[in-house]
Amino acid sequence: KMSSGAADLRQRKKQNCTESDKMAPEERNKENSKLGRSPKYLLIQRFAKLFFGCLAAVTSGMMYAVYLSTYHERKFWFSSRQELEREITFQGDSAIYYSFYKELLKAPSFERGVYELTHNNKTISLKTINAVQQMTLYPELIASVLYQASGSEEVIEPVYFYIGIVFGLQGIYVTALFVTSWVMSGTWLAGMLTVAWFIINRTDTTRIDYSIPSRENWALPYFACQVAALTGYLKKNLNCSAEKFCYLLVNASTYTFMMMWEYSHYLLFVQAVSLFLLDSFALAQTEKVHEVYRIYLFSLIGGYLLQFENSALLVSPLLSLVVALMLSKSLQMNMKKSTFVSRLLKIMYIYLVLTVAVTLNFLLKMFIPHKENGHLLKFIEVKLGLNTTKNFTMNWLLCQESLQAPSQDFFLRLTQSSLLPFYILVLIICLFSVTQVIFRRICGEPLKETVKLEDGRIGERPEIVYHVIHTILLGCLAMCLEGMKYLWTPYVCMLAAFGVCSPELWMTLFKWLRLKAVHPVLLALILSMAVPTIIGFSLWKEFFPRIMTELTELQEFYDPDTVELMTWIKRQAPVAAVFAGSPQLMGVIKLCTGWMVSSLPLYNDDDLLKRNENIYQIYSKRSAEDIYKILTSYKANFLVIEDSICNEVGPVRGCRVKDLLDIANGHVVCEEGDNYAYSKYGRFCHEIKMNYSPYVNYFTRVYWNRSYFVYKINTVISFQS
Numbered sequence: 243k244m245s246s247g248a249a250d251l252r253q254r255k256k257q258n259c260t261e262s263d264k265m266a267p268e269e270r271n272k273e274n275s276k277l278g279r280s281p282k283y284l285l286i287q288r289f290a291k292l293f294f295g296c297l298a299a300v301t302s303g304m305m306y307a308v309y310l311s312t313y314h315e316r317k318f319w320f321s322s323r324q325e326l327e328r329e330i331t332f333q334g335d336s337a338i339y340y341s342f343y344k345e346l347l348k349a350p351s352f353e354r355g356v357y358e359l360t361h362n363n364k365t366i367s368l369k370t371i372n373a374v375q376q377m378t379l380y381p382e383l384i385a386s387v388l389y390q391a392s393g394s395e396e397v398i399e400p401v402y403f404y405i406g407i408v409f410g411l412q413g414i415y416v417t418a419l420f421v422t423s424w425v426m427s428g429t430w431l432a433g434m435l436t437v438a439w440f441i442i443n444r445t446d447t448t449r450i451d452y453s454i455p456s457r458e459n460w461a462l463p464y465f466a467c468q469v470a471a472l473t474g475y476l477k478k479n480l481n482c483s484a485e486k487f488c489y490l491l492v493n494a495s496t497y498t499f500m501m502m503w504e505y506s507h508y509l510l511f512v513q514a515v516s517l518f519l520l521d522s523f524a525l526a527q528t529e530k531v532h533e534v535y536r537i538y539l540f541s542l543i544g545g546y547l548l549q550f551e552n553s554a555l556l557v558s559p560l561l562s563l564v565v566a567l568m569l570s571k572s573l574q575m576n577m578k579k580s581t582f583v584s585r586l587l588k589i590m591y592i593y594l595v596l597t598v599a600v601t602l603n604f605l606l607k608m609f610i611p612h613k614e615n616g617h618l619l620k621f622i623e624v625k626l627g628l629n630t631t632k633n634f635t636m637n638w639l640l641c642q643e644s645l646q647a648p649s650q651d652f653f654l655r656l657t658q659s660s661l662l663p664f665y666i667l668v669l670i671i672c673l674f675s676v677t678q679v680i681f682r683r684i685c686g687e688p689l690k691e692t693v694k695l696e697d698g699r700i701g702e703r704p705e706i707v708y709h710v711i712h713t714i715l716l717g718c719l720a721m722c723l724e725g726m727k728y729l730w731t732p733y734v735c736m737l738a739a740f741g742v743c744s745p746e747l748w749m750t751l752f753k754w755l756r757l758k759a760v761h762p763v764l765l766a767l768i769l770s771m772a773v774p775t776i777i778g779f780s781l782w783k784e785f786f787p788r789i790m791t792e793l794t795e796l797q798e799f800y801d802p803d804t805v806e807l808m809t810w811i812k813r814q815a816p817v818a819a820v821f822a823g824s825p826q827l828m829g830v831i832k833l834c835t836g837w838m839v840s841s842l843p844l845y846n847d848d849d850l851l852k853r854n855e856n857i858y859q860i861y862s863k864r865s866a867e868d869i870y871k872i873l874t875s876y877k878a879n880f881l882v883i884e885d886s887i888c889n890e891v892g893p894v895r896g897c898r899v900k901d902l903l904d905i906a907n908g909h910v911v912c913e914e915g916d917n918y919a920y921s922k923y924g925r926f927c928h929e930i931k932m933n934y935s936p937y938v939n940y941f942t943r944v945y946w947n948r949s950y951f952v953y954k955i956n957t958v959i960s961f962q963s
Contacts, residue, residue, distance in 0.1 A: 295430035299420040302437045307413030309441070310450060312793050314405065317451075328401055329834050330804050332455065334843045337829035339455040340404065342379055344833070346386035347400055356383065360550075365832060367820045367840050367877045369849070375550040376847060378504045381460040408454050411463040415448075416440060418466035419732055423740045425473050426705060427770075432743035435774050439735040442659045442785045446652060447731045458728065461503035466732070468495035469513075472534065476526055476705040479692060492534065497541045500555075501548065504846065509729065511560040512719070514538060516711040518567060522592055523680050526704035532571060538564045553612040562603035563595075570595045621645075625722075634855045634906040639845075641897035644725030652727065656734070659785070660777060665734045668741025672710045675701030675750050696763050698753030700746045713737055742777065745770040803949035807882070808834040810945050810952070815880060822873050822955075823882035824899075825854050831882075840876040855906075861887055862903035863921035866930070870940040873955055881941065883951045888927035900925065 315321060318331050332340050342359060349355030359379060363370040373379055389395070389403050398406075419440060420433030440447050450459055471491035474484065500506045514535070521531040538560060546555045555561065570591060621639050623629040631637065639645055656662035679701040700706055713733050720730040741747045748766035757765065811821070812835050820838045821831050828839035841853045856872050860883060873881060890898045896905075904910045909921040923929070930937045931951065941953040 291430075295424055295433070298430050299417045299424070299433055302420050302434070303413035303415075303417035306416045306437065306441060307409045309789075309793070310409045310412055311406070313451075314409075314454075316793060316795065320402075325401075326808055326834055327800075327805060330801055330808070330830060332830070332833060334453070334826045334829055336453045336455045337833040338377065338842055338844070339379070339382060340401075341829075341833035341836075342373055342377070343382040343385060343404055343455075344400065346382060347389065352387060352390070355386070364838060366842060366850075366853075367838055372550060375552065377844065378457055378502065378549075380501050381455075381457075405454050408450070408459055411460060412448065412450055415463035415466050415732075418463065418470045419736050422466070422470040422473050423736045423743075425470065425477070426709070426740040427744040429743050429770070431771070431774050432739045435739035435743065435778060436736050438778065438781050439659060439661050439739060440732060441789070442781060443656060443661060443731060443735065446655060446727050447735065449728055457503040457505075461499050461506055462729075462732075464495045464499040464502060465506070465509065468492055468499060469733075471495060472513075473705045473709070475534075476530060476708055478704065489533065493537050493540075496537050497544055500541045500545045504554070507542070507545075507555060507558040507560045510538060510541075511558070511563065512715050513712060514560055514563050514567075516708055516715060518563070518595065519711050520704060520708050522588070524683055525676075525679065525702075525707050532568070535564045535567055539568075553610055556610050557603065557606045557612045559599070559603055562606065563599045566595050566598035566602060569598060632906050632908075634858065634902050635851050637902045637905065638899070641902070644723065646724050647722065648720065648724045648727060652724065656731070659781065661735060661738055664742055664777070665738040668738050668747060669710065669713070671741070671747055671751055672700060672706060673714075674754075675699065676707050676710055677701070679707075695745055695749055695766070698746070698749040698751075698762075700744070700750045703746075709733070709737055709740075739774070742773045743770055803947045804830065806947055807945070807950045807952070811835045811837060814945070819879045820877050821880045821882060822857050822876065822878035823860075824858065824884055824887060827882060827884060840873075840878045858899060858903060859907075859926070861900045861925065861927050862907055863909050863923050863925050864907070865923050866926070866937045866940050869926055870955070879955055880944075881953045881955060883927050883930070883953070885949050885951070888925070 318328070320328055320331075329337070329340070345358065346352070346355040349358060356374070358364075359373045360375070361370060362373045365371065365373070374383070385404055385407055388407070389400060394403055416437050419436050420430070423432040423436040424430045426432070444451070448459070449456060453459070468491070471488045474480065475488035475492055480488070496510070500510070517526075517531050517534055520526050521528055542555050542558070542561050542564075546552055549555070620629070620631070620633075621636060624631055624636055624640060625645070653662060656665075679699065713730070716726065716730040716733060719726040745763075745766040748769045749762060752762035752766060808831070811831065815821075815835075815837060817837075820840055821828065822840040823831075825841045825843040828841050829843050831837060832839050832842070841857050842850060843854075844850050853876065857876070859872055860869055860881065887899050890900065896902075904921075907921075930941060930953065933943070940956055942956060943951065944954045945952040
């Protein structure tokens with residue numbers, strides 16, 4: 243019986259492209275003849291719906307891209323700035339990404355530019371790095387090729403071309419969310435509402451305002467396309483051509499997503515867990531789910547080869563889970579037959595997959611040399627309270643806002659835009675419906691091949707179940723780390739918009755309420771149009787004036803002190819000079835001047851993390867001799883001290899850089915519950931400004947302004963008092 247059930251699932255998969263294509267037109271013709279409609283009328287109606295829906299989706303994406311471009315111009319006055327002033331707007335790691343894009347354009351040929359990036363010894367002192375692999379510079383490679391191949395040198399400046407591509411990708415991101423909601427609900431009204439919620443909650447849906455070149459801004463649009471294609475692929479009774487198109491799009495977007503972001507395999511792991519749970523309860527065609535697993539496997543292999551044999555992909559949890567699922571496939575039993583043995587084997591299957599995945603991942607990490615972000619595992623231990631540490635890097639990461647639990651303001655903003663209440667409503671209805679379906683499956687009741695509106699069983703649609711599980715998993719991560727909200731909130735917008743625009747969801751609710759006074763199908767159709775319309779008008783009235791104010795209000799972003807510092811470096815510093823300072827400032831110096839630096843704001847390399855911690859000692863209570871030895875060990879010639887860090891007055895005491903350094907260096911004494919900083923040396927960044935021995939013996943001030951103090955590191959030391 244159980245083998246016949248598995249064969250039945252495979253047979254359904256094989257017949258999908260034949261029976262659905264042949265039978266569906268006959269059924270539609272019968273239905274249309276009852277309604278007095280001709281097939282030609284239906285064809286025109288469907289074409290019009292598809293045409294206007296696609297037009298609305300593309301228009302929404304284009305308008306969002308234009309909106310971002312306009313807002314960026316108003317915020318930074320980009321068109322009226324000099325090149326140096328424009329580049330200063332790229333902060334931290336964003337500056338590094340754009341600097342390599344500039345280097346590619348300056349190279350005599352693309353091949354030479356790639357070689358210099360893969361054998362880069364002109365960025366970090368005493369260190370040769372493969373920048374393409376370590377920083378995932380494939381977006382910059384693509385952008386530089388497009389810029390030169392399209393002949394844009396005489397038409398548009400490189401910086402506008404670069405940020406234009408990113409804004410265009412954000413438009414694709416919004417379009418993909420539009421299409422996903424449209425596919426799920428059957429109406430492009432849901433797509434319009436998704437876009438509206440996404441833009442209104444832009445503070446919590448994207449980091450594009452703060453870091454344009456960040457890897458997730460390049461990668462997440464491809465993931466959104468993958469989710470849209472996967473949503474269509476999981477649908478029942480999908481015709482052959484549409485299924486093939488969705489399959490190919492899932493293939494292409496999954497691989498591209500993996501190449502664009504070093505952490506992409508973690509997000510795909512969450513998606514794989516969602517599909518595993520979906521398949522474990524036999525709520526989707528097993529063959530389709532396992533096809534997606536194969537896509538993961540081929541993407542990991544392709545990514546490993548093209549990312550210079552990136553061992554992090556081999557020890558990733560995604561690979562271990564996929565291999566475990568494929569090895570355990572032969573033991574999987576569906577829940578169609580109501581037998582005790584079938585249910586017991588299902589539990590054993592889930593246990594087997596998890597056990598094999600964990601064991602395989604452990605073995606891979608034992609035998610494959612890798613640098614799979616070991617500091618992340620230590621961070622998770624400390625974050626969960628399983629361990630304590632005085633390590634500067636760990637505590638600095640714990641103090642970052644993106645790694646804190648989300649604030650109350652986050653939930654308040656989502657509530658004010660009405661997004662959170664409707665999301666919770668939709669999630670509860672879908673979750674209860676899915677629970678009912680799972681219970682029916684356990685009791686041996688088969689799934690319906692076609693779910694009709696009057697059935698009120700929205701939980702039987704596999705694409706809906708997938709999104710419910712996926713959004714719950716992402717939500718759990720977002721509740722732990724605020725930075726994860728940028729992955730969760732866009733799909734909150736999509737799921738909430740789908741729900742309020744879906745007659746099936748309202749019909750599911752009315753089935754539970756057992757409405758008799760009003761015809762439930764009619765009421766569901768009315769509410770699926772009325773509720774989103776009311777929401778749309780209320781959002782338009784409240785938030786549209788705010789958005790227009792953002793676009794018309796001229797903001798002022800000008801940092802004269804940084805401009806003066808970069809100008810001085812380019813004019814006065816030797817070409818071979820090496821600068822030391824905070825990693826964030828070093829990124830800007832590298833971009834704006836091209837000079838070599840001693841550290842960078844990168845957190846995926848243990849050596850760079852150690853460098854950052856050592857150079858941050860310029861803000862600690864260490865002796866001049868100690869600081870001198872640290873800086874000269876990295877061949878630094880100039881030291882830049884930032885007054886904003888030295889005199890930082892942070893909102894959270896204990897999270898300032900100097901506080902973290904005092905803790906790491908053991909310069910904090912606890913007495914009666916109070917912490918006191920103690921050291922026989924004063925804080926270096928303060929003492930060096932006094933210009934007395936021994937500081938003047940090691941360092942000579944050569945430039946200063948209100949924000950920065952630049953010191954030349956003496957090669958010949960005078961010990962005169």
